[in-house]
Amino acid sequence: MRSLLPIIRRIWTNDWWSLLRGAALSVAVLVAGIALLGLSGWFIAAAGVAGLAGAGVVFDVFRPSAGVRFLALGRTAARYGERILTHDATLRGLARLRVDLLTALSTTPFARLPALRASEQLTRLTRDVDALDGVALRLVIPLVAAVATLMISAVALWILVDPALVVWLLASTIAGILPALGLVAMRSRKPSRLSQLALNAFRMRFMDLIQARAELTIFGKLDQRAEYVMDAERRMRKELERNDRIERAGGFLISSAESLTAAGALLIGGLLARAGVIDPALAALGFFATLAIAEALGPLRRGLAEIGRMTDAARRVNRLLDTGKPQAAFARSLTHPESNAPLLQFKDACFSYREEGPLLIADFNLQVASGETVALTGASGSGKSTIMQLAASMVRPTRGTVAILGKDLCDWEEPRLRETVSLLPQRSALLSGAIRDGLAVARPGLNDEDAWAVLSAVALDDVIEARGGLDSRLGESGTGLSGGESRRLALARVLLRRPALLLLDEPTEGLDRDTATRVLAGIRKYLPESGILLASHREAELVFSDRQQDVALFCET
Numbered sequence: 001m002r003s004l005l006p007i008i009r010r011i012w013t014n015d016w017w018s019l020l021r022g023a024a025l026s027v028a029v030l031v032a033g034i035a036l037l038g039l040s041g042w043f044i045a046a047a048g049v050a051g052l053a054g055a056g057v058v059f060d061v062f063r064p065s066a067g068v069r070f071l072a073l074g075r076t077a078a079r080y081g082e083r084i085l086t087h088d089a090t091l092r093g094l095a096r097l098r099v100d101l102l103t104a105l106s107t108t109p110f111a112r113l114p115a116l117r118a119s120e121q122l123t124r125l126t127r128d129v130d131a132l133d134g135v136a137l138r139l140v141i142p143l144v145a146a147v148a149t150l151m152i153s154a155v156a157l158w159i160l161v162d163p164a165l166v167v168w169l170l171a172s173t174i175a176g177i178l179p180a181l182g183l184v185a186m187r188s189r190k191p192s193r194l195s196q197l198a199l200n201a202f203r204m205r206f207m208d209l210i211q212a213r214a215e216l217t218i219f220g221k222l223d224q225r226a227e228y229v230m231d232a233e234r235r236m237r238k239e240l241e242r243n244d245r246i247e248r249a250g251g252f253l254i255s256s257a258e259s260l261t262a263a264g265a266l267l268i269g270g271l272l273a274r275a276g277v278i279d280p281a282l283a284a285l286g287f288f289a290t291l292a293i294a295e296a297l298g299p300l301r302r303g304l305a306e307i308g309r310m311t312d313a314a315r316r317v318n319r320l321l322d323t324g325k326p327q328a329a330f331a332r333s334l335t336h337p338e339s340n341a342p343l344l345q346f347k348d349a350c351f352s353y354r355e356e357g358p359l360l361i362a363d364f365n366l367q368v369a370s371g372e373t374v375a376l377t378g379a380s381g382s383g384k385s386t387i388m389q390l391a392a393s394m395v396r397p398t399r400g401t402v403a404i405l406g407k408d409l410c411d412w413e414e415p416r417l418r419e420t421v422s423l424l425p426q427r428s429a430l431l432s433g434a435i436r437d438g439l440a441v442a443r444p445g446l447n448d449e450d451a452w453a454v455l456s457a458v459a460l461d462d463v464i465e466a467r468g469g470l471d472s473r474l475g476e477s478g479t480g481l482s483g484g485e486s487r488r489l490a491l492a493r494v495l496l497r498r499p500a501l502l503l504l505d506e507p508t509e510g511l512d513r514d515t516a517t518r519v520l521a522g523i524r525k526y527l528p529e530s531g532i533l534l535a536s537h538r539e540a541e542l543v544f545s546d547r548q549q550d551v552a553l554f555c556e557t
């Protein structure tokens with residue numbers, strides 16, 4: 001339950017004014033419903049008594065019937081207003097929550113990114129946030145409205161009818177209706193939680209199946225994996241059915257408790273009327289009002305039946321929001337870069353992926369000047385990509401410094417740093433959509449001339465022209481190009497930034513020797529002044545570089 005508090009706080013602070021008005025209207029709806037039933041009961045009983053006493057002709061039917069119409073219409077109008085205000089505020093609160101989750105994802109420390117699965121994060125953003133839409137609408141607002149209505153009605157019945165009726169109403173609510181609601185919340189907690197987990201598992205497994213269908217087909221495991229997906233679906237249905245059964249049984253218990261409360265009110269009203277303490281019409285008012293009050297608590301049942309899936313979803317969402325909190329070490333000072341300092345300088349830099357673990361890189365030193373090309377060499381797993389990430393300020397050195405233009409990377413303002421340094425990672429992701437739009441990610445407002453120039457630099461202009469030009473489209477994650485073509489398109493995107501320092505992690509992976517040589521020459525021609533640091537295994541890249549540095553010498557593991 002505690003995990004719901006940060007979510008309630010977020011939804012509330014996003015638009016508290018609408019929620020407050022919505023909750024007030026919700027109380028108005030319930031009070032109007034109770035008053036409507038109470039007044040109707042009183043009206044019928046009073047009219048009957050007046051008829052029996054032979055005073056039917058002088059009995060005022062107009063004011064009570066006007067009151068009934070007013071309450072009926074007022075209730076409908078208040079219900080409409082309440083729905084608009086609370087739904088609108090909740091949906092806007094959830095939209096804000098999605099944006100906060102996206103921000104948290106995009107500020108997640110780089111070292112933690114490999115542990116994040118795309119399908120899992122998509123589930124967080126969609127199913128988990130959807131599961132939270134009931135927190136305000138089906139739990140908090142109905143609870144606040146029910147408690148407020150119970151209090152208002154108790155005071156009204158105390159004044160209008162008799163304190164004995166109020167004592168019975170409160171006692172039977174506390175001893176009968178609330179335990180029945182509590183039972184629904186307790187019993188449905190597990191199945192509602194498990195059904196949400198099964199649904200999330202189904203979505204993740206299904207997305208993984210689609211993404212890995214080629215490999216699964218090759219290994220002959222497609223059917224087995226499909227069965228694994230369906231297994232999650234079957235589990236979800238089973239838990240949903242179990243939850244439905246509990247909700248129905250809970251509904252029966254709650255209705256029984258409500259009927260008992262109303263029956264007690266009828267008995268008390270009858271006894272009081274027989275003793276002459278109240279007149280029979282007020283006894284009828286007390287009975288019908290109590291019936292309506294008991295029913296006002298009923299809607300809480302739905303929210304309580306979902307509490308398991310809500311608290312679970314809230315826990316996951318809160319965890320992700322915490323993961324993305326900006327790290328203290330990323331604070332920026334306002335010192336300026338020095339123009340005569342080396343473009344890139346590692347000074348005794350050490351790094352480990354685990355806080356207390358052994359160093360992967362120890363006392364690493366390197367300088368790259370503007371216009372120079374340096375190749376990092378070393379066996380697979382020696383730490384070349386990690387050095388690239390240190391230079392791009394994606395991860396921080398454990399000890400020592402990494403500086404660009406004499407300014408420690410910790411001291412750079414993020415936008416300035418991203419203008420100065422660009423990285424082509426080992427595995428870069430292309431976006432689906434038009435090629436022009438994919439390139440414009442790196443340079444907004446890109447014109448055709450610039451686009452063709454950069455495509456020519458990476459020897460891709462002919463390929464794109466043959467595909468139908470800059471408006472030709474790529475599929476999901478850039479499918480529709482060969483491996484080498486995808487690599488060159490990703491490279492073109494990085495070049496468009498025109499960075500002072502270009503970091504290339506195996507840039508010609510997947511290219512034949514001639515194309516690789518052409519592409520490397522194109523890069524240097526496109527960015528003649530930039531310093532280039534590349535991680536390399538390939539001869540064409542080593543020949544292209546001015547000097548090489550072996551990472552293995554600084555590698556401790």
Ligand SMILES: Nc1ncnc2c1ncn2[C@@H]1O[C@H](COP(=O)(O)OP(=O)(O)OP(=O)(O)O)[C@@H](O)[C@H]1O
Pocket residue numbers: 111112114353360378379380381382383384385386387426535
């Ligand atoms: N995010 C990470 N968390 C923990 N360990 C990691 C992470 N990324 C890489 N490593 C480990 O760090 C070591 C260096 O990896 P890195 O990718 O820097 O090597 P590399 O020299 O670029 O290898 P390759 O030439 O195969 O690309 C490897 O042992 C790798 O398993």
